[in-house]
Amino acid sequence: MPVAIKRILFFFILILLWQGIVIAGIWPESMIPAPLSVAKELYLGFKDMTLVWDILASFRHLFIGLACSLVIGTILGVLLANNKTLDETLGSMILALQSVPSIVWVPLAIIWFGFGEASIIFVVIIGGTFVMTMNMRIGIKNVPPIYLKAARTMGSNGVDLFFKVIVPAAIPYAVTGVKLAWAFSWRALMAAELLSTGPGLGYTLSYASDFNNMSLVIGIIIIIGVIGSVVDQLVFQRIEKSVLKRWGLEEEVA
Amino acid sequence: MYVQEENSVYLSISDISKTFQQDKNPPLSVFHDINIAIQQGEFVSLLGPSGCGKSTLLSIIAGLSRPSTGKILLENKAITAPGPDKSMVFQESALFPWMTVNENVTFPLRKKMNKKERAQSAASYLKMVHLSKFADHYPHELSGGMQQRVSIARALAMNAKLLLMDEPFGALDEQTRIILQEELERIWLETEKTIIFVTHSIREAIKLSDRVIIMGARPGTVISDFKVDLPRPRLQQDMAELEEEVLKILKVEIDKVMKEELQYAGSD
Numbered sequence: 047m048p049v050a051i052k053r054i055l056f057f058f059i060l061i062l063l064w065q066g067i068v069i070a071g072i073w074p075e076s077m078i079p080a081p082l083s084v085a086k087e088l089y090l091g092f093k094d095m096t097l098v099w100d101i102l103a104s105f106r107h108l109f110i111g112l113a114c115s116l117v118i119g120t121i122l123g124v125l126l127a128n129n130k131t132l133d134e135t136l137g138s139m140i141l142a143l144q145s146v147p148s149i150v151w152v153p154l155a156i157i158w159f160g161f162g163e164a165s166i167i168f169v170v171i172i173g174g175t176f177v178m179t180m181n182m183r184i185g186i187k188n189v190p191p192i193y194l195k196a197a198r199t200m201g202s203n204g205v206d207l208f209f210k211v212i213v214p215a216a217i218p219y220a221v222t223g224v225k226l227a228w229a230f231s232w233r234a235l236m237a238a239e240l241l242s243t244g245p246g247l248g249y250t251l252s253y254a255s256d257f258n259n260m261s262l263v264i265g266i267i268i269i270i271g272v273i274g275s276v277v278d279q280l281v282f283q284r285i286e287k288s289v290l291k292r293w294g295l296e297e298e299v300a
Numbered sequence: 301m302y303v304q305e306e307n308s309v310y311l312s313i314s315d316i317s318k319t320f321q322q323d324k325n326p327p328l329s330v331f332h333d334i335n336i337a338i339q340q341g342e343f344v345s346l347l348g349p350s351g352c353g354k355s356t357l358l359s360i361i362a363g364l365s366r367p368s369t370g371k372i373l374l375e376n377k378a379i380t381a382p383g384p385d386k387s388m389v390f391q392e393s394a395l396f397p398w399m400t401v402n403e404n405v406t407f408p409l410r411k412k413m414n415k416k417e418r419a420q421s422a423a424s425y426l427k428m429v430h431l432s433k434f435a436d437h438y439p440h441e442l443s444g445g446m447q448q449r450v451s452i453a454r455a456l457a458m459n460a461k462l463l464l465m466d467e468p469f470g471a472l473d474e475q476t477r478i479i480l481q482e483e484l485e486r487i488w489l490e491t492e493k494t495i496i497f498v499t500h501s502i503r504e505a506i507k508l509s510d511r512v513i514i515m516g517a518r519p520g521t522v523i524s525d526f527k528v529d530l531p532r533p534r535l536q537q538d539m540a541e542l543e544e545e546v547l548k549i550l551k552v553e554i555d556k557v558m559k560e561e562l563q564y565a566g567s568d
Contacts, residue, residue, distance in 0.1 A: 195364055196394035199382045200408035200458065210407075214398045294397040294440025 079261040084268070087261040096250070101269070103245040104235060107163060111170025112231045116224060119175045123182025123223075137183070144176040148234030152241050166238040166246065173234025174227035181226065185219025186212060221289045225282040232274055309373075310340040310494060311361070311462065316370035318356055330356050331520030334370070336513060340461070343488055343495045345505035347546070348515035349554050354498045357515075358466050361496060362388045374462065384412075386462040387455040391470050393447040395439040401426070401450050402435040408458045425453040428487060445476035452484070456491065465497045469504070481508060485532065502546045506530075506539045514546065516553045518560060524549055 061081050067073075068080045075083070091097035122140065126133045151172050155165040189212050197203075197211045239248025247266055254262035290296045317332035331353035338344055346354040359365050360372065363382040372379045374386065382388075387408070395404045405422040413421065426432050429449040439447055448468055455463060468484075469477045485508060488495055499505050505512045506528055514524040524546075530538050 192390055192392060192394045193396060195359075196388070196390060197407075198364060199362055199386070199388040200454075201382070201384055201411065202407075211396065214396070217398065292398060292438065294438065 076258060076260060079264060083261040084265045087259070088265040088269075091262065091265065097247075097266075097269070100245055100247045100250045101273070104239065104247045107166045107170055107239070107246060108231060108235050111167045111235065112174050112228060114167070115171045115174030115227055115231060116178055118171070119178025119223065119227060120182050120220070122175070122179040124186060126179065126183040127186035133183070140176050140179055143172075144180060147237075148173040148230070149237035151234075152238055155238065156241065161241075161243040163242075166235065166242050169238035170231045170235050174231035177230050178223045178227040181219050181223025182216065185216030185223070188219065189215040218289055218293050218295055221282075221286050225278070225286055228282060229274070229278065232277075236270060308339070309337045310342075310375060311336075311338040311496075312371075312373045312376075313337070313357075313361070314371045314373075316357070316360065316367045316372060318353060318360065318365075319368045329519040331515065333521055336522065336525070338494065338496070340494055341492050342511060343509045344497065345509040345512045346496065346498045346515060347500065347502065347505045347512055347550075348520065349517050349550065349557060350500065351520075351557065352515040352517040352553075353520035354515050355466050357520075358388075358464050358496060358498050361462075362386060362464050364388075384458060385460050386464060387458040387460040388464040389448075389451050389455045389466065389468045391467040393439060393444070393451060395447055395450055395454070397439050400436050400438055401431065401442070404439065404450060405454045405457050408454065421457055421459075422453075425457045426450075428456065428490075429453045429483065443476075445472050445480060448472065448480065449483070452480075452487070456487065456493075461493060463493045463495045465495065467498050467500065470499070470501075477504075482533070484508065489532075502543050502550065503539065506542050506546070507534050512546070514549055517557050523553070 064078075064081050068075065068078060088097070091100075122136075126137045126140070148169055151169050152165070155168045159165040159168055193211055193215055194207070197207055202210060235246075236248045236251075239246035240252045242249050244250065244253070247270060251263055251266040254260075254266065287296070313334055313336040316334040318330040320328045320330065322328055334357065346357065348354050356365070360367050361374075361379065363379050363386070366380070379386075395401075396407070399407065402419075402422055405425060406418040409418045409421060422435070423432065426435055429452055431446060431449055431453065434442060434446065434450075439450065442450065452468070469480050472480065481504060484495075488508075495509075497505070497508060509528055511525070511527050513522055515521065516523040528542065530542075
């Protein structure tokens with residue numbers, strides 16, 4: 047059976063089960079709304095464009111934040127890989143910061159930047175930067191010494207060696223870094239938007255929750271999940287796959 | 301006319317030693333008192349058991365590492381860094397996987413030639429190793445033997461007079477190895493380069509070189525240095541006698557290493 051059909055069947059059964067639970071009436075509809083009611087909220091949201099503006103706003107925060115985190119992460123990663131003292135000091139701090147969940151930064155961000163977009167973008171940057179840093183660092187550190195030796199015998203050194211050999215050799219790690227940075231940023235974005243004054247998907251979710259509109263809450267959760275997986279599969283997995291193939295690192299599919 | 305002897309020597313290695321400083325253990329001496337003089341156009345093999353420092357010696361000649369003591373001169377100039385006067389082929393493929401075969405071969409030419417010259421040069425060297433058809437392929441799409449031929453083309457493209465080869469066929473299967481040995485012999489005859497070839501295969505050394513230098517182990521030093529005066533291409537039956545002789549010399553060395561290892565294991 048093709049994967050697509052298996053998936054459609056799976057989600058169809060899931061929705062049937064969901065509807066069954068609602069009909070059984072174990073919990074009130076204010077806690078578990080019916081699938082149709084969720085679909086209706088989504089339809090209305092898209093029809094009056096509010097959800098479209100929310101998605102666009104969220105993407106704007108994400109792109110600005112992610113772009114900044116990729117630039118900062120790349121620079122930090124290169125610095126850590128090339129300077130032992132920096133790696134031993136700043137590196138250990140970044141490793142620690144990487145394990146701090148992004149939502150922890152929200153209260154600080156609000157104090158520093160208020161409830162607006164600047165706070166959200168700050169949290170998104172924090173969310174993506176450290177994972178990019180660590181991947182870039184390891185990518186540069188893991189450049190096979192044989193490439194460096196070969197390049198040196200061919201008259202490459204210094205800046206030329208760095209940009210023509212070390213950076214391209216580190217690209218597979220950098221791509222993984224970008225993919226993870228996106229995933230981390232997307233989560234950080236939702237956490238930050240929940241506590242913001244909008245617009246954005248997270249803001250509308252908390253707004254819906256305040257007005258006890260569980261249908262919209264579930265609808266937005268679905269949107270967040272769908273966007274997350276679609277971007278991951280259509281954009282990042284494709285890029286990763288083609289880079290791995292080009293670099294000859296693709297694992298044989300059994 | 302009086303000619304100073306040193307001038308006629310192309311590569312002069314005198315009293316070279318290499319010692320690695322180790323963190324906890326006493327310093328490790330890889331080899332000492334190495335004295336070798338190589339003439340231009342010679343095909344010299346460095347043969348020896350693993351651990352005798354032949355690869356380390358080659359990387360010193362390449363300028364990739366420095367000797368602990370001693371002097372090494374290429375055309376009367378001290379070798380201190382890699383340079384355009386010497387190129388190197390490594391045991392494992394050192395091709396850059398993100399570049400096509402053609403881009404790999406033109407990599408060392410970027411600074412000294414324009415685009416057209418580079419393309420011509422790459423094409424001629426790829427033809428020499430019979431890989432013209434694969435110019436636009438990526439290294440991982442080629443077999444190990446083909447990758448090693450690209451490495452040789454890349455090293456030749458630098459057009460250095462000295463070609464250093466560190467067990468270039470060591471990781472290949474027997475058939476591919478024999479084919480590449482023949483190709484290398486032909487290329488050497490065509491290009492008249494000086495080749496220093498590190499190997500642990502007695503047959504390979506005798507088959508290819510004008511001169512075989514045997515290194516002993518722990519610490520490494522030159523234990524034998526002889527010329528191979530057999531007509532080319534060399535036939536198995538002509539080489540057999542010499543192979544026996546070399547095997548005898550090497551066996552003494554290998555026994556020595558084994559004994560040392562046994563003692564070491566016993567003292568543990």
